[in-house]
Amino acid sequence: MKKTIVTCIVALALSSASFITQAKTPAELNDLEIAHVAYTADVIDIQYAHLALALTSSEQIKKFAKTMIRDHEAVNEQALALLSKLGATAQDNFLSQKLVSDSKEIINELSQLRGKAFDKRYAENELAYHKAVNGLVAGSFIPNIENKEVKALFEAGLRIFKSHENHAAMMVKNLK
Amino acid sequence: MMTSLQLSIASFLMLFITFTGLAQASETNVEEEAKAIEGTAHIIEIRDFVFSPISVEVKAGDTITWTNFDIVPHTATAIDHSWDSGSLKLGESFTYTVTDDMQLDYFCLFHPMMKANLALEK
Structure with missing residues (x-):
């Protein structure tokens, strides 16, 4: 009985500590958690692009998807190089997990579509996804990043992703 | 005297x-x-998804060198694809010699919103 109470107290203390240190909003994430979110967001968009290359017959969509793979891989390469230089490792967090679980639903939905229905949904999702991530990067991440080099990489990344957002908007318009 | x-x-x-x-x-x-x-050697920087300068006055025999300063790859490609730098990664350059009949409007094949042009001086 005594052992059970002690175990409960230790478990409660650990969960309380965890509650205190775990970020609950994007603005509370530390640099390494922010890096994890960005890396995850890049990987998700690369997955969408591979799905598009497998399912679309539209040259416009194929070109865009190839650009997403090329650009997001290049950004992640730079991010990993910077983390390695800083001797740090990105930290998983609630937002990365949310992005992954949302992406599974979207991949499931996209996988069931074909032809123009797929192209339209893929383009719309790319626009919405880049808008949402760019909003996070500009509004919550960049103002809170402490490391100068990490901040500079995010600023460069934002310029790239804004270009993707404009490109996606053009694609959505063309597919109407 | x-x-x-x-x-x-x-x-x-x-x-x-x-x-x-x-x-x-x-x-x-x-x-x-x-x-x-x-000929004159012209330098065009590709930075923050913009060709800079966006318009350059050239004449036949001049050379143009594009250098990519962005993390992501870009191209400098004639609008009719008659000349093309191929993929330029960060820090890579491409040099092309101007001819009288070259296509003067160009763009980035990967990011089609990136457009620029050359003006041919006769």
Whole structure:
């Protein structure tokens, strides 16, 4: 009985500590958690692009998807190089997990579509996804990043992703 | 009245000035001719998804060098695809020699919103 109470107290203390240190909003994430979110967001968009290359017959969509793979891989390469230089490792967090679980639903939905229905949904999702991530990067991440080099990489990344957002908007318009 | 010595000195000076002037003019002409043959070297930076400068005045024989300063790859590709840099990663460059009949409008194949142009000086 005594052992059970002690175990409960230790478990409660650990969960309380965890509650205190775990970020609950994007603005509370530390640099390494922010890096994890960005890396995850890049990987998700690369997955969408591979799905598009497998399912679309539209040259416009194929070109865009190839650009997403090329650009997001290049950004992640730079991010990993910077983390390695800083001797740090990105930290998983609630937002990365949310992005992954949302992406599974979207991949499931996209996988069931074909032809123009797929192209339209893929383009719309790319626009919405880049808008949402760019909003996070500009509004919550960049103002809170402490490391100068990490901040500079995010600023460069934002310029790239804004270009993707404009490109996606053009694609959505063309597919109407 | 000038003495014959003074006249000689004056004549020598006039000859010297004339000769130097001719030599300088000739040197300038040679430089201009060489420049015309070699052409001007233009530099275009690709930075933050923009070709900079966005418009460049060129003439046949000039060279243009595009260098990518962005993390992501770009291309400099003629709008009709008649010339193309291929994929330029961060820090990579491509040089092209201007011809009279080259396509002057170009863009980035990967990011089609990135457009720029050359103006051909005849």
